[in-house]
Amino acid sequence: MDDILQQLRQDLDAAQDSKQLEQVRIKYLGRKGLITTLAKSTDFSRLSPEEKRSFGQRLNTLKSEAERLLAEAAARIQALEKDRVRRIAGLDLSLPSIDRRMGSIHPIALVQMELEEIFQGMGFRVLTGYEVELEYYNFDALNIPPDHPARDMQDTFWLENGMLLRTHTSANQVRALETYGVPLRAIFPGxxxxxxxxxASHENTFYQLEGLLVDRDISVAHLIAVMKTLLSQVFRREVTVRLRPGFFPFVEPGFELDVQCLICGGKGCSTCKQTGWIELIPCGLVHPKVLEYGRVDPQVYSGFAFGMGLTRLAMMKYGIPDIRLFNSGDIRFYEQFPAAF
Structure with missing residues (x-):
């Protein structure tokens, strides 16, 4: 028994990881281990009662001492392994990281978050729609029948099941009227x-924000008031705008609200196509047929709708000359913008 205990201590001192320690445990306390075999192989019939008692006590003591030594070795090896993990490649992984930079938010997301806050302050609710849309809501319910030339202006990605990738967030107008009824104030970013x-100013994937307000006795004056409030808060400075007639099948009358190019100050550049102006907010009074599609009586209610390109708005707000930068995936471009607006 003394020899077994001495050999156990030597084996435990040599063990350097959990796998080696387990091999030592099996060698001494496993089913065929030295201590287990010692108990099974002893011929107790040749021992006197006093020798049996003495042998049993010493065997129990040996087993208990072996378990204690194994427990101590396990604690030692666990500490060694933790220290080894912390110091991989000379690094202490328990220390804080040296590079703890804050992430940044995409400039289009920054603009969307800001607009949502502005419109919520004016009582508008924020609603999301479907990027894969039905032809009915994207075109028909907006007074754009299949033979209407306005469809040719929106080169559309059609799916094999007859649905499409929405060409504008205006597709949410009739959905919102059907769901929430009137009066309604809502914006639809997406x-x-x-x-x-x-x-430099066109992409096949871009972001818009559509707005809709329907109530009793709504006029162009309400539309202009909301647009002025919006622009003064977005740009936080005076901007030059112009309102000119424009045609959109789902509004009547329709307008184009342009903003003087903030990239070149109106002098003309590639972003504004040398005109000095950027088309920013198509708008107008909601067409009576659209109200009817939304199950609203146009004799009682009226409203206005507007749409703006979040992508173009971000270009104006942050002075970004090329729309292709937004989807470039260049992290250096995104790191220029603050983590919050």
């Missing part, structure tokens, strides 16, 4: 898709 020829 991603849109068109088969565009990509250049």
């Amino acid at each position: 991603r849109c898709f068109r088969n565009e020829a990509i250049d």
Whole structure:
């Protein structure tokens, strides 16, 4: 028994990891281990009662001492392994990271968050729609029948099941009226898709924000008031705008609200196509047929709708000259923008 105990101590001192320690445990306390075999192989019939008692006590003591030594070795090896993990490649992984930079938010997301806050302050609710949309809500319910030339202006990605990738967030107008009824104030921010020829100011994947207000006795004056409030808060400075007639099948009358290019100050550049102006907010009074599609009586209620390109708005707000930078995936571009607006 003394020899077994001495050999156990030597084996435990040599063990350097959990796998080696387990091999030592099996060698001494396993089913065929030295201590287990010692108890099974002893011929107790040749021992006197006093020798049996003495042998049993010593065997129990040996087993208990072996378990104690194994427990101490396990604690030692566990501490060694933790220290080894902390010091991989000379690094103490328990220390805080040296590079603890804050992440940044995409500039389009920054603009969307800011607009949502502004419109919520004016009583508008924020609603999301479907990027894969039905033809009915994207075109028909907006007074754009299949033979209408306005469809040709929105080169559309059609799916094999007859649905499409929405070409504008205006597709949410009738959905919102059907769901919430009137009066209604809502904005619909989201991603849109068109088969565009990509250049400095056009992308095939871009972001819009559609707005809709329907109530009794709504006029163009209400529309202008909301647009002025919006622009003064977005740009936090005076901007030059112009309102000119524009045609959109789902509004009547329709307008184009342009903002003087903030990249070149109105002098003309590639972003504004040398005109000095950027088309920013198409808008107008909701067409009576659209109200009817939304199950609203146009004799009682009226409203206005507007849409703006979040992508173009971000270009104006942050002075970004090329729309292709937004989807470039270049982390150096995104790191230029603050973590919060």
